[in-house]
Amino acid sequence: MLKMQCAKPIRKRLRKRNIKRSRVPLSKTSSVIFAPSADLTTEGKEEFAVLRGFHFKLDRAVMVPVQRHWILSTLSVELGKDRIGARGYALRDGMNAATYDVVIVGAGIVGAACADECARRGMRVAVVDREMVGSGATAAGMGHIVVMDDSEAQFALTRYSQQLWQALRRDLPEDVEYDQCGTIWVAADEEEMAEVRRKHDYYAQRGVPTLVVDSEALQRLEPNLRDGMAGGLLVAEDAVLYPPCAARFLMERAQELGAQLQLGAPVTQIGEGRVRLSDGVEIAGGMVVNAAGAWAPELTRGMEIKKRKGHLVITDRYPGFLRHQLVELGYLKSAHSVTSDSVAFNVQPRRTGQILIGSSRQYGAEHGEVDQAMLTRMLRRAQEYMPGLGQMSAVRTWTGFRAATPDKLPLIGPWPGDKSLFLATGHEGLGITTSLASARILVDQITGAKPEIPIEPYLPSRAVKEVAHA
Amino acid sequence: MMDKDSQQPFDVLVIGAGPAGMAAAVRAAERGGRVGIVDDNPNCGGQIWRGAEDDHGQEATAWSSRLRNADITKLFGMRVFHQPETGVLLAEGTDDVCELRYTNLVLATGARERFLPFPGWTLPNVMGAGGLQAMVKSGLPVRGKRVVVAGTGPLLLAVAAYLRKQGAEIPIICEQASWSSLARFGVGLLGRPGKITQGLQLKKELAEIPFAANSWPIGAHGGQVLESVTISRGGKTEVIACDFLACGFHLVPNVELQSLLGCQISGGFVQVDEFQQTSVQRVFCAGEPTGIGGVELALVEGQIAGLAAVGEKNAAQKLFGERRESHRFARMLDRAFRLRPELRSLPSAETIVCRCEDVPYSRLQEHRSWRAAKLHSRCGMGPCQGRVCGPATQFLFQWNPDSVRPPVFPARVGSLGRVVSGL
Amino acid sequence: MHDSLLRAVTLSVNGSPVAVPAGATVAVAVAIAGQPCRRSVSGEPRGPLCGMGICFECRVSINGTPHCRSCQIVCEPGMEVRTDG
Incomplete structure (x- = not known):
């Protein structure tokens, strides 16, 4: 002894x-x-x-x-x-009573990326999740690594993160199914073609290679799109991957550096450097990171995050039917409404040959059941763009909840009112893309390092409903 | 022929046209209800009465003729895949999809074979016992072929007898259960004269076929196709050359649709009250999904469900005694053919467990639940939706199945996205 | 064997003609042709397992439509069946 x-x-x-x-x-x-x-x-x-x-x-x-x-x-x-x-x-027993530099709540892709980043910078990290690695929005999402241009801040974060994914690409195991298939933004008419040219200019000015394709070229690139599309914009560096395995890869890398992982541990309360589990055990840490996705507000009152439900359908394997991720440009009109439900044509070729069909956005839905009206709208929209999808065998549907903020930017940084609490949530439909960059700038803030991109647009202080000063 | 898509709901809609479903539909229709019956096979009879009617004895012939003559809307070749709203089911055929409305529903979805992975079980010509029988009934010639029959359950004997009748040579029947549990089962049958007669008949048909208890396959071998099987027989191994291995480990109920509808399921079986009603009002369940009990139990449960669904509770009650008898047999079956724990060590690290996605045993061991295995290894994510590897992993790892989402069976994107009238 | 099964139907499996008894399923035709139904995702040859349409091991392409469960489909004259994807 x-x-x-x-x-x-x-x-x-x-x-x-x-x-x-x-x-x-x-x-x-x-x-x-x-x-x-x-x-x-x-x-x-x-x-x-x-x-x-x-x-x-x-x-x-x-x-x-x-x-x-x-x-x-x-x-x-x-x-x-x-x-x-x-x-x-x-x-x-295990890690329950230990102190960590950082305790991360949530083992989704964002929590896993944060754990990896913290561990790589020599911090003692603990991660707790009520279920398992990558089982929430991470498992429910499409898994794209895309640049987006809704706002300058959204562009900066998505591009930064995409480059981090590209740097990581060599290390990714086979089951992450990383595939740089590129995205084509499909323009149905001349009005949307104008948007194609605007996007092209925007990306060109910022060093992102894109290609404007006309109607015939689009038909050659994607023969199964219906005839008569006006054209599109090919964003060649966009990629897709299989998110649960990507999250697991990041988490295992963190664990190799000593991060402790506790699964099946629902968290009931966080704050002041502590995380309390439902069995009463408390984990103490210098800092606590709330990376609980759409459930983050249940642990940190006052943040403006809403659950935005989505549906997806995946088919059996049809290799060669689809080559790029396709997104309709009408997406801009439909997906951006903050209040109403919407669907958009968004399909992805998976490395398996399967086709992933999305997407839908719904506010106010609390239950995970498949909503037939939304499913119908989503699938009809997909078939309008690609009629051949109708005959394909759908093997599975599922739903998930995205953590949506009012300005469509994530919350990354300290929470006003609790110096030990940081947020990494609110990634809506871009959590897979922006997970790596989010982790970087979060840990930069925790350690006082200088971030590579301006962080102000993502600071949680902008989205506080009511700061609860104790 | 029939108004498939009628807005008028069926008084009783029966899903599954095996013995339980046929009995339910017939009894409900005889009381004057508007009855429909759906099955994905082109004919009624289910798995047990598949193929030529006169092969299955008087009972099958009688029920088939009652079904034929009753005023029942028959929707064969249609597979139910979704309930978009309460009281409406969607079913898909080869080229069409239809909307079926109901007031009362009888789910008689039957059972499937349980498959357990062992090295080589993915080779072509390794099939289920019922699987090979179904193929032969569909025209596969087996005359002169050597077929090893293995696994567990009474189905093995019926299949061996059938295959032999079709000209196959059966070098051995391997039953994993012990002689003592088989003997207890045999003694238990003394109270069931019908079963004894059946057994004697089978015994005659099976004369001279070696039957080994305490034995099971531990490997199947061949290049592109099966050539031989290694069995463990009373602790020793033996290699047997063969053309087919017919191998099934008893049955597991099909409860996916019941689960989608929210019916309470316990221990893998659908929970029903004395009138075969599930935890969901007006949704009844009969046959194997409530407990593996064979044809007679299926027939009596089906009748009770059909009668209860049209409000004929008195007539249904008269059948309770018969059902009790059959329940005893079901419990005996369960005890006699319980899987021995040694079967958990059949797969090697490389043995494929999920055949749709080719997930080996070694990739499953690291996971703690079915959902974790699904998410991280793709096990059960293929088109069979875990119908094969789900029961296998349940036995191997004690994993519980997930919640069920539509489609409960793969369906065309166009069918799944169908606009349901009234929604 | 029944009368219906004695009448032959001719179809093609991977381009070669195969004669089967009328009423036989496509899975039977593929077996008579001596072919596996499909290659698994890791390239193993596979044939029917369950015989009742639930295991999806017997998937073949019929007249250009992929992923048809051959054990559930009755042969028709002139059908073009492919097992090579």
């Missing part, structure tokens, strides 16, 4: 300074994890562990290097009469 004692004079000091702040009492037998950032030193024969300025005497310590962490296993902690504890270096 190993023993760890506070050296006496230090113990007094500790008691004075910390007993009230201590949140996690050390139990008699505790495992202790020291991260490299925990500033662990040993002095002389009598070993001392210095944790964030608190000195502990170690009678006999076996230090096992695990990844980049030192683990002192099964320490018996001599506490004396006063049950003092340096804030949370004790681990009761």
